[in-house]
Amino acid sequence: MKILLIRHAPAVRNGTSGVRDHDRPLTRRGRVHFRAAARGLARIAGRPDVLLTSPLTRARATAEIAAAAFRRVTPRIEPALGQDDVDVLVTALKKYRPDATVALVGHEPTLSALLGHLLGMHQADDRFAFKKGGAALVHLPEGPSVPGQLRWFVKPRILRALGSS
């Protein structure tokens, strides 16, 4: 199994008046930047079999941009991505075929905790702080319960560079 972890692109501030945290949309700049980053992502990651997103608006919007770049994949809401429990997330991942590539669009600090967990580095989640719009790819030859290998961990700036070249 391959897991592609993506953090949502920059959204309007928490505390913006009239917008509930759950509904915060991406900023214009966030959308434009992530469109370029998603092209880079599609280049180095290839199309995932499944694209899961947290139910929060900022994640869903990010997933839609990613889906457009990957082509022929539709984002699906995974409620576990909207919680903070890594174990619940790992359980959710076990549903997928062992040879599947699963992309996840989620939040911090859960994503970095999941990444640490998938690599068997407990309590090392702080080493992998995702930037907004950043991504990582993990190979899990024996499924999500056995520590896998980190293939790459890329900042959005690099993804954008890859997408524009």
Add this chain to the structure above:
Amino acid sequence: MPTNPPTNPNVRHVLAALHAQLEALGAHELGTRAGRDPEELHQMRVAVRRLRAILRAARSLFERKWVRELRSELDWLSAALGRVRDLDVARVCLAGEVAALEPAERGPAPRLLRRLDADRARARDALRVALDSPRYPKLLTRLRTSMARPRLSASDVSLVDVAAAEFRKLRRAAKALPGHPDADDLHEIRIKVKRARYAAELVAGAAGQRGARFIEQAKALQDILGEHQDAVVIEEYLHENVDGGEAAQALGKHLLKRQRKRRKKARGAFFEEWPKLERRGRKAWSATPAT
């Protein structure tokens, strides 16, 4: 280029002030490197910022290029120190906030604090690399030789005029503040308060009691605005690092709310204390003609 000790008393005064800060910088370097007491780093950074501020206030006494080159090197050092300082401040504040929560409310807080520690460790490493790089001793040598042989400009300005001008700039900016200034507005005022204060300190002797009272109040305002800025920096960190999941959202919301409250309080205190600074500034610098 003059190689003899400068005879201009203004220049001598500025050089003495620079020397004092250069010593303070050196005195806190070891403590900063050791990293046990965050206050050491803070004091080292203050010395760097003051060196920069003095050079700025007295810039017309010196050759422009001379000042610019020194200031840009100081900026580099200040930025490396500043990154660690911001995280030191955030760590103390957030650790306190988290400790005040019931264990059941903490959610991903321990993870957040671990990340903060990791970020701090990285910033410290980067600082160590900066201090061990040839650029740092070069900067110190340059500061020392520059002070021994300053490149003077042709003009001689009165430092009192400089202090008065800095105060006028501050006053103008404060007058132009909107009723609900945002973080950037207040940050700008904070910088101007700092400049006005350091320029006043350069002429503290000449400005007498009134000058001293101005400096005292400027310091109080600087502390208030510093509080405000600390809250802004912490909010920034939270926005970047906590943004999803139910427990994380609840925690982020709570912590952000606390910082916003802190900002609001500081903003209120600023408006309360500002008239006093304005009054004291007018009294201290009223004898100088407006330019």
